[in-house]
Amino acid sequence: MDSRRLLRTSATALAAVGLILSGCSGGSDAAAPRTTTRGQVAPAPVPAALGKYYAQRLKWRDCGVAGFQCATLRAPLDYAKPDAGEVKLAVSRVRATGPGKRIGSLLVNPGGPGGSAVGYLQGYAGVGYPAPVRARYDMVAVDPRGVARSEPVECLTGPQMDTFTQIDQTPDDPAETKALGAAFKNFADGCARRSGTILPHVSTVDAARDMDVLRAVLGDEELTYVGASYGTFLGATYAELFPGRVGRLVLDGAMDPSLSARDLNRDQTAGFETAFRAFAADCVREKDCPLGTGSVAAAGTALKKFFRAVDAEPLPTGESRKLGESLATTGVIAAMYDEGAWPQLREALTRAVGGDGSGLLALADSYYERGADGTYANLMYANAAVNCLDLPPAYTGPADAAKAVPSFEKASPVFGAGLAWAALNCTYWPTPATGRPHRVTAGGAAPILVVGTTRDPATPYKWARSLASQLSSGTLLTYEGDGHTAYGRGSDCVDTAINAYLLEGTPPKDGKRCS
Numbered sequence: 344m345d346s347r348r349l350l351r352t353s354a355t356a357l358a359a360v361g362l363i364l365s366g367c368s369g370g371s372d373a374a375a376p377r378t379t380t381r382g383q384v385a386p387a388p389v390p391a392a393l394g395k396y397y398a399q400r401l402k403w404r405d406c407g408v409a410g411f412q413c414a415t416l417r418a419p420l421d422y423a424k425p426d427a428g429e430v431k432l433a434v435s436r437v438r439a440t441g442p443g444k445r446i447g448s449l450l451v452n453p454g455g456p457g458g459s460a461v462g463y464l465q466g467y468a469g470v471g472y473p474a475p476v477r478a479r480y481d482m483v484a485v486d487p488r489g490v491a492r493s494e495p496v497e498c499l500t501g502p503q504m505d506t507f508t509q510i511d512q513t514p515d516d517p518a519e520t521k522a523l524g525a526a527f528k529n530f531a532d533g534c535a536r537r538s539g540t541i542l543p544h545v546s547t548v549d550a551a552r553d554m555d556v557l558r559a560v561l562g563d564e565e566l567t568y569v570g571a572s573y574g575t576f577l578g579a580t581y582a583e584l585f586p587g588r589v590g591r592l593v594l595d596g597a598m599d600p601s602l603s604a605r606d607l608n609r610d611q612t613a614g615f616e617t618a619f620r621a622f623a624a625d626c627v628r629e630k631d632c633p634l635g636t637g638s639v640a641a642a643g644t645a646l647k648k649f650f651r652a653v654d655a656e657p658l659p660t661g662e663s664r665k666l667g668e669s670l671a672t673t674g675v676i677a678a679m680y681d682e683g684a685w686p687q688l689r690e691a692l693t694r695a696v697g698g699d700g701s702g703l704l705a706l707a708d709s710y711y712e713r714g715a716d717g718t719y720a721n722l723m724y725a726n727a728a729v730n731c732l733d734l735p736p737a738y739t740g741p742a743d744a745a746k747a748v749p750s751f752e753k754a755s756p757v758f759g760a761g762l763a764w765a766a767l768n769c770t771y772w773p774t775p776a777t778g779r780p781h782r783v784t785a786g787g788a789a790p791i792l793v794v795g796t797t798r799d800p801a802t803p804y805k806w807a808r809s810l811a812s813q814l815s816s817g818t819l820l821t822y823e824g825d826g827h828t829a830y831g832r833g834s835d836c837v838d839t840a841i842n843a844y845l846l847e848g849t850p851p852k853d854g855k856r857c858s
Contacts, residue, residue, distance in 0.1 A: 384787030386587035392425040397559045418553045433492030435461045436483040437469040448561045449480035454572025457725035459491035460484035489545035495721040496728045498534040512761045528771040535773040543774045546732040551581040565590030571828045572596045582785035589788040596828035597807040601782045604737040608766040616755035618679040618800030633692040658700030666700025674703030677710035679800040680827040733778040736769035782813045790850045796822045818850040823858040
């Protein structure tokens with residue numbers, strides 16, 4: 344569900360990027376087949392045209408967040424034309440706490456695309472990652488170009504976004520189909536008007552190249568990195584561009600870069616169905632389950648019936664917005680990312696069945712990062728901007744989307760139709776896609792750790808298996824459980840394996856399983 348987002352998504356074409364290495368030399372190691380004593384591909388020299396960026400010095404300052412420092416990194420707007428303007432990227436760090444010798448910098452990215460890495464660092468990773476890791480590494484994050492504090496993509500006003508999030512995404516007739524297409528086009532046109540300069544330059548390849556500039560500026564010979572969700576695609580892209588600079592890479596909640604936008608969306612739709620079935624199995628055991636106390640299939644039927652009811656007659660929420668099918672679906676899906684949200688979802692559904700849509704609206708608002716004042720963070724704008732640049736659109740138009748609905752409904756009887764239509768967004772994008780689906784091998788890179796969760800809703804487990812098999816040095820770590828991603832979510836087995844890799848450089852045995 345990621346035309347909204349891969350860290351919390353709603354139908355998304357979230358992401359693979361085709362690395363067109365020919366004609367894209369900007370710092371890539373692709374043309375450097377030499378090997379080191381470790382058997383890795385030797386790093387290629389920095390192109391002279393990028394020298395000033397790699398040689399810059401960051402001016403660290405207080406962030407206003409205890410313990411954290413901030414700085415601004417400069418990067419070329421267009422790596423193919425390094426002298427044609429630049430972007431300014433927000434960077435933050437917290438220094439290694441000790442005890443023990445400092446290893447270097449550990450970059451983190453929470454996914455999205457569109458999630459703020461700086462916000463993630465300051466709100467969680469920099470204080471919540473395992474203490475032995477924080478003791479030995481400076482924890483660092485950069486908001487990717489177009490995201491949050493790094494020249495954010497903007498598209499709509501708050502009221503316009505309110506209207507967009509309420510558009511009917513399961514059109515029942517030609518008029519509703521036309522209205523949905525118009526909504527996606529209006530969204531895309533708004534991005535072009537407000538962010539036209541940066542819009543062609545926010546691809547995952549651009550962000551990966553920015554990470555290499557930051558690596559060098561921080562003084563690290565190799566990149567050590569933990570990427571979650573879409574952050575795994577960013578990390579894999581980095582490995583393909585700079586295999587000789589790969590240090591210790593953890594790709595948690597992996598994406599499969601070999602898939603088309605349509606296949607990514609359909610697989611993710613199946614992932615949400617798997618997560619819903621786990622939620623439903625838990626819910627129907629309780630006598631007060633709002634979806635009944637029968638079978639999991641019956642709970643799914645009850646939820647679909649509820650969606651149809653609010654499509655016909657939206658529920659009051661205590662404010663001017665009402666809860667229709669689109670917002671209700673988003674609210675339910677938002678709770679699929681973490682089983683810890685299941686009690687909140689049960690309560691919200693109970694209230695909704697009773698005629699009060701406020702609980703599901705609150706979940707939807709958290710998903711969209713809508714503030715109480717009616718303003719939105721740029722998450723959804725950046726998400727679309729990156730996704731639509733990284734892959735060709737899922738459909739050629741509404742008729743093509745309509746043909747795909749049955750296959751999505753097969754993947755998820757509960758969410759299929761809505762998520763099929765949500766993938767229509769990139770059809771109207773003003774900037775042509777620069778990426779293509781392809782296998783990522785990163786030949787010559789040091790061992791890369793890929794982590795997959797068996798019942799992950801947003802990044803299906805089979806994606807992790809696929810990416811680990813594609814990478815020439817990939818190792819797969821499996822978490823048998825629920826929720827999106829695995830590191831730091833309560834499994835001592837997972838955390839111990841990842842910590843050992845980050846601290847000692849030795850990945851777990853390929854195929855290791857944890858619960």
